[in-house]
Amino acid sequence: MIPVSSPSIHLTLMLDALAGVQRAAEAHGDVVMHRIGRTRLVQVTHPDDIHTVLHARWPVVKKSRVVKGLADIVGDGLLTADGEAYTALRKVAAPRFTPRHIDGWARRMGAIAASAEAPVGEVDVLPHLTSLTLDLLVDTVFGTDPGPELADALGCLAVLLDDFQAQTYSWQRLLPEILTPGRVRRRHAMKAGLRSAVDALVARRTRRGPGGDDLLGSLLFGEDTADPETLYAHLLTLLVAGHETTALTLGFALHHLASRPDAVERLRREAWAVGGVPRCLADLQAMPFARAVVQETLRLTPTVFGMGREIVEPLALREHVLEPGMQVVTPQWVVHRDPRWWADPLAWTPERWMEAAERPRYAYFPFGGGPRVCIGNHFALLESVIVLATLVERVELSDPAPLALRPTLTLRPADGVRLTLAPRRQQRSEVA
Numbered sequence: 001m002i003p004v005s006s007p008s009i010h011l012t013l014m015l016d017a018l019a020g021v022q023r024a025a026e027a028h029g030d031v032v033m034h035r036i037g038r039t040r041l042v043q044v045t046h047p048d049d050i051h052t053v054l055h056a057r058w059p060v061v062k063k064s065r066v067v068k069g070l071a072d073i074v075g076d077g078l079l080t081a082d083g084e085a086y087t088a089l090r091k092v093a094a095p096r097f098t099p100r101h102i103d104g105w106a107r108r109m110g111a112i113a114a115s116a117e118a119p120v121g122e123v124d125v126l127p128h129l130t131s132l133t134l135d136l137l138v139d140t141v142f143g144t145d146p147g148p149e150l151a152d153a154l155g156c157l158a159v160l161l162d163d164f165q166a167q168t169y170s171w172q173r174l175l176p177e178i179l180t181p182g183r184v185r186r187r188h189a190m191k192a193g194l195r196s197a198v199d200a201l202v203a204r205r206t207r208r209g210p211g212g213d214d215l216l217g218s219l220l221f222g223e224d225t226a227d228p229e230t231l232y233a234h235l236l237t238l239l240v241a242g243h244e245t246t247a248l249t250l251g252f253a254l255h256h257l258a259s260r261p262d263a264v265e266r267l268r269r270e271a272w273a274v275g276g277v278p279r280c281l282a283d284l285q286a287m288p289f290a291r292a293v294v295q296e297t298l299r300l301t302p303t304v305f306g307m308g309r310e311i312v313e314p315l316a317l318r319e320h321v322l323e324p325g326m327q328v329v330t331p332q333w334v335v336h337r338d339p340r341w342w343a344d345p346l347a348w349t350p351e352r353w354m355e356a357a358e359r360p361r362y363a364y365f366p367f368g369g370g371p372r373v374c375i376g377n378h379f380a381l382l383e384s385v386i387v388l389a390t391l392v393e394r395v396e397l398s399d400p401a402p403l404a405l406r407p408t409l410t411l412r413p414a415d416g417v418r419l420t421l422a423p424r425r426q427q428r429s430e431v432a
């Protein structure tokens with residue numbers, strides 16, 4: 001029998017999801033069930049069981065009910081679709097995200113990062129990072145520039161996602177959603193705004209015509225031309241999944257780095273050795289410490305802190321069987337700080353990645369795993385190292401404000417990522 005979480009843990013989960021999943025694992029072990037109304041939500045935190053869940057394929061598992069709810073906002077794209085519809089979507093997008101293909105985007109990413117003005121003073125660095133990662137995504141994956149309409153799209157998207165998140169992750173989920181006419185009208189208006197902004201983006205890329213190495217170009221002019229609904233779902237899914245996740249990761253990395261000047265210096269020296277900023281994946285391979293900074297940031301502050309599945313056919317774990325209808329969550333938040341796999345788990349120590357260590361495959365899975373592994377994982381790592389190398393060359397980091405984390409669809413800081421950035425006097429060219 002799967003143990004059921006105690007009422008006090010249940011209450012913690014409702015008020016603070018991160019503390020709730022952590023306490024549930026400590027009190028009840030690697031497999032525990034939360035009963036939320038009629039929903040049976042099973043939390044799985046042993047790497048071997050996570051392996052079983054993530055590698056199970058449709059029709060044994062599908063995306064969880066919560067994730068599926070996103071389709072109402074972003075269309076039925078890569079994040080939410082299952083079965084044949086999903087396979088077709090992934091087949092079309094996958095060639096644009098292979099390491100070989102991304103290699104060709106590295107120089108453009110570097111140029112965009114270099115042309116962005118670095119923030120200085122006592123600031124929240126997130127807005128800068130969000131706009132930069134958006135520029136990088138739109139240039140490479142959509143083959144155009146963000147233009148004014150994308151700011152509108154993101155505004156509408158933020159309202160819709162906030163609404164969705166409030167219903168999904170907070171105490172509001174205990175109450176039935178009250179859809180007043182005003183609320184319905186607002187939702188319609190936001191969706192219409194989103195649609196017209198995405199249409200404008202597509203129109204701009206269409207005017208550029210065929211050619212180019214972007215995904216949108218191939219969806220518009222290639223062999224796999226997409227119908228308007230599929231196109232819309234692809235674009236919105238990539239917008240949602242493909243820039244804020246990296247911006248948050250970069251923000252958390254800067255927060256951690258601001259207390260570790262020695263790590264910043266090591267990162268700079270590694271970047272200088274490849275000419276300042278990586279221009280291809282081979283340069284990235286030559287920057288193990290920079291990669292370790294990103295890896296360690298994604299361990300301690302995993303932007304995606306838990307993933308959801310619904311069981312469709314019985315699935316045996318090591319000691320339990322998950323039954324059809326159960327919702328399953330695999331929380332990176334708990335596993336990435338489990339002392340069974342991590343020494344001194346609450347310390348941010350990029351150095352741990354520079355040494356070989358034996359641990360189960362799914363003791364670390366910031367990008368998920370199995371057939372639904374993040375399609376943008378190589379992209380995210382490359383752009384993260386490019387942006388970090390560019391920024392630390394230009395500014396000194398200090399005085400990070402305490403980071404209060406807020407679990408929403410992604411792990412977000414409650415009050416931004418505030419730190420002090422001072423322009424650097426001694427640049428590489430002067431040192432050389």
Ligand code: HEM
Nearest residue numbers: 078241242245246249304307366367368372374375376380
């Ligand atoms: C540090 C940044 C990122 C993190 C931590 C992250 C994390 C994840 C995770 C954990 C999943 C798996 C979800 C699941 O199995 O339920 C996922 C899926 C996905 N990610 Fe990422 N991601 C990042 C960046 C990106 C980027 C840059 C893109 C696109 C440019 C992207 C596009 C996607 C898509 C489309 C999926 C769905 C894949 C599928 O089911 O086939 N992600 N991501």
